[in-house]
Amino acid sequence: MAVLEAAPTTVAHRRLALPSVSVSLALLWLAMVIVIALGADLLRPYSITAMDLKARLTPPVLFGGNFAHPLGTDELGRDVFSRLMLSIRMSLLIALFGTLIAATLGTALGFLAAHFRRGVESVILMAIDFQASMPFMIIALSVLAFFGNTLLLFIALMGFHSWERYARIARGLTLAANEQGYAAAVRQLGAGPGRIYGLHILPNIASTLIVSMTLTFPEIILLESGLSFLGLGVQPPLTSLGNMVGYGREYITRAPWIMLAPAGVIVLTTLSISLLGDWLRDRLDPTLR
């Protein structure tokens, strides 16, 4: 976190009113990915289990393939493009829920720490330290080993990624607001905690939280796809981008497109969100003003 905060001073001067070309492209790509995720069932040309044995390992369009299978087919003649669409949906879904859970959980814990101070705060700070001192991948793997893997548990687990970032932000900004200023003033008016946190503090720190979410979202995509790639994330018959890369790895010599298509989607999507996040941070984050 400290690292990420150090960087912006050098980019502060290039804040623009309109999104630059790269941000526009990023937005376009994200819009496309979201449409695909929402409409995967309507848009996909084939069922993901439909096998076309005559067209096994067909390469993509520009590499000697044809438009029947724009991104080629796999070993069993299944359409890579259709599978990719469902994978995009799954990966985005997990990242979306993971991000929302992390933001909600972290913000709530940050509020609790700032509200009660003392014991509650010490416990939460200790949990933050623990989370920050171990790579989350290791924690996630241990939990999966102990509890086994189901989709619901997996999504919940992704929600524990980087919650500490939100807890830190929420606690810090709430303490500042309680110490002096609007939160103290509203409290003095007789408002209860619900009104103070929900109607005053949350709207005031929302932009900082949203900027953090643009960091968490791609991180969860990378984490999920990494675990799924290892076979420890999303389990078949469900499929995610990481699963597809893992599956395509077996055919890397004969049909690299099976692996390259989802890998490309991962890179472009995380890149787009990062660009968007930088742009949002320059525009929204009040701490930089």
Added chain:
Amino acid sequence: MLAFTVSRLLRAGVTILIVMTFAFVVLRLSGDPALLIMSVDAPPEAIKAFRQAWGLDRPVWDQYLTYIGHALTGDFGKSMRDGRPAIELVMERVPATLAITMPALALKIGLGIPAGIYAALHRNSFADRATMAVAVAGFTMPSFVLALLLVLVFSVNLGWLPASGADSPMYAILPIVTLGAAGAAIMARFTRSAMLEVLGQPYIRAASAKGVNWRQVITRHALPNAAIPTVTIIGFMIGSLVAGAIVVETVFAWPGIGRLMVSAVANRDLAVVQALLMVIAAWMVMANFAVDLAYGWLDPRVRASASL
């Protein structure tokens, strides 16, 4: 400096204790540890013996203390798969992991820091922009994708390097490059911004305005100050090395602790997972400790304000 070192050591101890507590809590939450660790088809007498040995018939706090005691002596039980002590299995894999992570760390530092300094000193040059473009790619490219791309190019297409195994030093090249390349890019990016930050400071401008040789301004004033944030990133990097090793070792079939972790998790070999958790926690704590000490050595203010 002594008080500083002692306070950091205390902190390191607390972190280890928290990791142990985490493992204990998760183990207890996940069901009957005896059944989980011993596997379901173990004979009832063995399960009973296990319960007694680990004190599972005693109150929770007692169990907790017993658990910590076992953990401190490195006793995490036996691996489900071949019945050997879990800690042994883990320790014999450590050298292989060090063999790829240490060169990767050297690559990150040796490539990333000079590139970052160069980019900062030649701001907005072509080299600067190229470094930053690569750095952004390093942020967003998952290591398994990079690993597979390298395999595709250097093993499949060019046939220069082996894709998997650990039969000769040649086999280590692709894992090291995969682990090091993305990190080097990130390192370069942070070094660059740390350097730019320092170069914008009044004392640098004052020094150069006084007519001090620019090279001296850089080496005497800018570099030591830019080193402070950079050391923090190196701490993060050491942590991410282990996480990175999990994926990279699996892709390249490299026999280190990362691959062991994946197979232990897949087989739910809990004794091994716990031993790994502790070894990795110890690794992280040592890395953080080293970074803290380096920090104290570089920045006198940190030393003075040592607090828990």
Added chain:
Amino acid sequence: MSGLLEVTDLRRYYKVRAGRGPFAAKALLRAVDGVSFRIEAGRTLGLVGESGCGKSTTGKLALGLIEPTSGTVNYAGAAMPPTGGLEWRALRRRIQMVYQDPLGALDRRLPVGAQIMEPLAIHGDATPAERRERAGAVMDSVGLQPHQVDRYPHELSGGQRQRVVLARALMTEPDLLICDEPISALDVSIQAQVVNLLLDLQDRLGIAYLFISHDLRVVRQVSHDVAVMYLGRIVEQGEAESLFARPAHPYTRALVSAIPTTGAGPRRERLLLQGDPPNPVNVPAGCTFHTRCPFATAQCRSEVPLLRTLDDGREVACHRVLESALQVAA
């Protein structure tokens, strides 16, 4: 008859670290150390002193915003309920506060109209239509234009923001307003307007004020009674006019003599203080003021002076106050 607000032997101590590092010794900061005063309905008590003397902490204690280490706060004859509880929250209708930094005290994401109406929303008083109507009336009485209802705090001037804070405080028709340096962050040209507004509101609504300020000129202008604080204690307290005309405590005399005067009138003696106030963690023994007092004796260095009542009802904490050498020619 008991006063509206009665504060008795109020103390608030903070534990602080005397040095750096994990093993540093703990020390006790006596922010407020035995303060008593009362405010009658519709009257103003001015609380003056240098920054760091504990006057803001006293204000927060009087509000019940923080709990005292010991001592009592009575409001309208009843003890202040525990901070944050339902009873305490309900009591906020009666006691309101005006802050030094109005921009900080307002939520910059809400239009000021919504914030002015907020006290009624919090306490569930009145229908939304009635709230709007009342907000309109109150805004008018503090000199805000009706169209400013939709403005955001940063779109208003400093004086207008302070009027918004005042309007918000007046919505529930409180009996007591605690003003913590209400004008010191404002431009000099605006200060007089806000002071006049406060005086006018007191005339019309009969509100009592606890007016905390380091600016003696303003305190003199608004206060019926004045209490002078030094290092957490009240050193002199009494009726405003006589206190300013004949300050008894050497510290009060120094403060009063430092008020800039206009050219007319007799020249006053100047009493200059030496040095800075001591560190409140490490208060001097005896009279806490002896380190800076030109009249200090051995007794002052060893014995703590208690507040004693003079003939005119003034209370002063000084060993030498009755000695003729210290009497000021009236």
